Amino acid sequence: MSSPLDAYRSVEKATLSGRDLEASVLLKAAQKLVEAQHRLADEKDLQTLDEALRYNQRVWTLFQSEISESANPLPEEIKTNLLALIGFIDRRTYALMAEPKPDRIDVLIEINRNIAGGLQAGSDAARVSEESQ
Structure with a gap:
């Protein structure tokens, strides 16, 4: 491990449920998009936007792959x-x-946050159910 933060992240990944992960x-993708949105509006920074969009696209491509599994x-x-x-999401990304345009990023941020919230709520409900048994 190169830093305490890396060690923490490694433990966090090992202890998170699938939904939590x-x-x-x-949420990380949403935060990257928020940062890119601000930097695009303030500094016309296209590199940060490109990195955020590519990260978000990789996340959703992974989900697509998982969903498509029989x-x-x-x-x-x-x-x-x-x-x-x-x-x-793919069409909006392209x-x-x-x-x-900064205002066109909002929908991707909201989708990520809403889906993350649903996953967290489902994970919380599953934990409560397991604890009550």
Whole structure:
């Protein structure tokens, strides 16, 4: 480990549930997008936007891969809805790369935060259920 922070992150990753880890990654992507949005508005910084969009796209590509697995236990309707959402995220990402505008980033930030919140709520409910048994 190169620093105490790296050690903490390693332990955090090992102790987070799947949902918590997914929520954490989405919130990190949202934070990167917020930072990029501010830097784009203030400094016309396209590099930070590009990095944030690419990070966010990798996160959602991973989700798409997981959703597409035949062993994925999600109901088909949820899989279909998530794949449609991922399609929207891809289109918005490419539109932002072509025409970067700070106000157009909001929707990606909100999607990430809302999905992360849902994952965290589901994880909390699962923990309560396990503790009551």
